[in-house]
Amino acid sequence: MAEEVGFVRAGVGVQWFPGHMHATVKALRERLKAIDVVIELLDARAPGSSANPLLAELIGARPVLKLLNKDDLADPQRTAQWLAHYEAQPNTRALAWRASTPGAAHRLVPLCRQLAPHRGGMVKPLRVLVAGIPNVGKSTLINALVGRRAAKAADEPGVTRQEQRFVLADDVYLVDTPGLLWPKILAPESGDCLAALGSVGRNAYDEEAVALALLSWLQCDYPQAVLDRYRLGIDVAALAAMPTEALLAAIGRRRGALLPGGRIDSHKAAEVVLGDFRGGALGRITLETPQRFAAWMQAAQAAEAERQAARAARRRPRSESPPAAPPPDTTA
Numbered sequence: 001m002a003e004e005v006g007f008v009r010a011g012v013g014v015q016w017f018p019g020h021m022h023a024t025v026k027a028l029r030e031r032l033k034a035i036d037v038v039i040e041l042l043d044a045r046a047p048g049s050s051a052n053p054l055l056a057e058l059i060g061a062r063p064v065l066k067l068l069n070k071d072d073l074a075d076p077q078r079t080a081q082w083l084a085h086y087e088a089q090p091n092t093r094a095l096a097w098r099a100s101t102p103g104a105a106h107r108l109v110p111l112c113r114q115l116a117p118h119r120g121g122m123v124k125p126l127r128v129l130v131a132g133i134p135n136v137g138k139s140t141l142i143n144a145l146v147g148r149r150a151a152k153a154a155d156e157p158g159v160t161r162q163e164q165r166f167v168l169a170d171d172v173y174l175v176d177t178p179g180l181l182w183p184k185i186l187a188p189e190s191g192d193c194l195a196a197l198g199s200v201g202r203n204a205y206d207e208e209a210v211a212l213a214l215l216s217w218l219q220c221d222y223p224q225a226v227l228d229r230y231r232l233g234i235d236v237a238a239l240a241a242m243p244t245e246a247l248l249a250a251i252g253r254r255r256g257a258l259l260p261g262g263r264i265d266s267h268k269a270a271e272v273v274l275g276d277f278r279g280g281a282l283g284r285i286t287l288e289t290p291q292r293f294a295a296w297m298q299a300a301q302a303a304e305a306e307r308q309a310a311r312a313a314r315r316r317p318r319s320e321s322p323p324a325a326p327p328p329d330t331t332a
Contacts, residue, residue, distance in 0.1 A: 024178050029058055031175060034127055036116040039065045039108065041132035041141060043197055044074035044096065045286050047082045048293030049190035050133055050199065054182035063091040063115035065108065069137040071096035078286035085290040091115070099137070105144040109172055125171040135199050142166060142176055187300040189213075193287050198278055211270035212244045214277060217287055219247070225283045229276060230254050248273065 032038075038059050043050040047068055066086045071079050079096050086094035093111055097104065112128050113119075119126040132138050146166050164176040185191045192213035195205040218226050223236045230251050232239070239247070252258070252269025259265045276282050288296075 025054065025058075028055075028131070028177055031129065031177065032058055032062070035062065035129040035175070036119045036127045037063045037065060037112045037129075039067060039112070039128060039130040039141075041067050041069050041097075041130065041136045041138050043136050043199070044068035044071040044079055044082070046190075046193040046197060046288050047086075048288050048290065048297075049187075049193040050136060050197070052131070052133055052182050055131055061091060064093075065111055065115060066092060066094040067097040067108075067141070068094065069097050069099075069132075069141070072098045072100075073280045073284060075284050075286035078289055081289055082286075097141075099140045099144040105141075105147075108145065109168055112172070121171050125173055127173050127175070128168070129175045129177065131177055133194070133199050135197075138176060142174065145174060186304055187293075187296040189288075189296045190293075196274060196277060196287070198274075207274060208248070208266050208270040211248060211273040214273060214287075215244045215247050218282070218285070219244070222283065222285055225285065229282050 038055075040051070040055065040059075047066075051066075068074070068079055068082060083094045083096060086092055093115060095107070095111065099105070112126060116126055118124070130138055130141060142164075145168055166174045166176070168174050185194070191205075192210055194200055195210040196214045215226075219240055219242070223239050226232075226247075227234070227236065227239060232250055232254060234242075242250070248266060248269050249264045251273060252264040252266060255269065255272050257265040257268035257272060277285065
């Protein structure tokens with residue numbers, strides 16, 4: 001059975017890092033030695049949470065083209081904030097992306113050439129690698145670039161398990177890799193975002209707890225979207241004051257998620273909310289801004305530092321304990 005590492009938050013247990021990922025990391029580290037530009041595919045609804053910190057470590061100083069995928073499902077104002085955030089980084093270009101836009105794929109190769117102007121021609125072909133977490137849309141991107149159904153696409157994490165190579169032009173090669181996870185999610189809010197997006201397997205988290213986390217964000221940032229979708233018969237102020245458990249129950253009642261005796265089927269109600277979010281029925285929604293994500297990470301890093309310090313203190317041998325304070329001088 002694959003070894004897995006998870007995190008727990010508000011009842012959410014996301015089994016996150018399957019054992020085969022260790023081999024994927026090793027293979028990617030070796031492959032990157034011969035790569036000129038990395039196309040990193042992010043989910044525009046949660047760009048920070050869907051960016052792999054392990055990938056950033058492996059890429060190093062190589063040029064990166066960040067594609068905010070599914071931008072038709074994301075808040076355009078927040079997408080603009082993320083694009084500006086990434087464009088301010090060195091050796092980085094950023095682009096809002098949707099595979100359905102006619103001609104969108106043709107924009108990517110010129111951008112890659114700009115990022116690696118020293119590469120090109122048959123002697124020094126441009127070598128591009130596309131990377132991203134599972135279910136972020138890499139296969140759809142590759143199919144758009146290649147112009148045919150070259151990669152298997154599915155709405156389920158973990159479909160691509162083997163490296164694939166494609167020719168985009170006479171002097172441009174594209175390498176696809178399996179969706180890459182990372183060993184530990186530092187910010188628990190990021191775990192909720194990834195589960196809400198469907199970037200982890202359905203059996204890896206508690207759908208009700210994730211739906212409650214999602215609803216808490218929607219109450220704060222997109223209350224009108226909730227009211228328009230579910231017709232709850234209340235105003236924005238009442239929605240903001242409603243406990244998320246009560247909101248989930250109200251949605252379940254409205255959508256017929258009922259058990260015998262008229263009790264609310266909270267699991268079914270959670271599936272409704274998550275399905276509406278993922279499919280765009282709630283409108284164009286982005287769960288994080290660069291500032292919000294930075295605050296999550298800052299708090300998570302501080303908490304992790306405290307945990308590491310406490311663990312080190314527990315493991316310190318008694319011989320390394322600080323010496324006892326000398327007794328007070330009573331000779332005076």
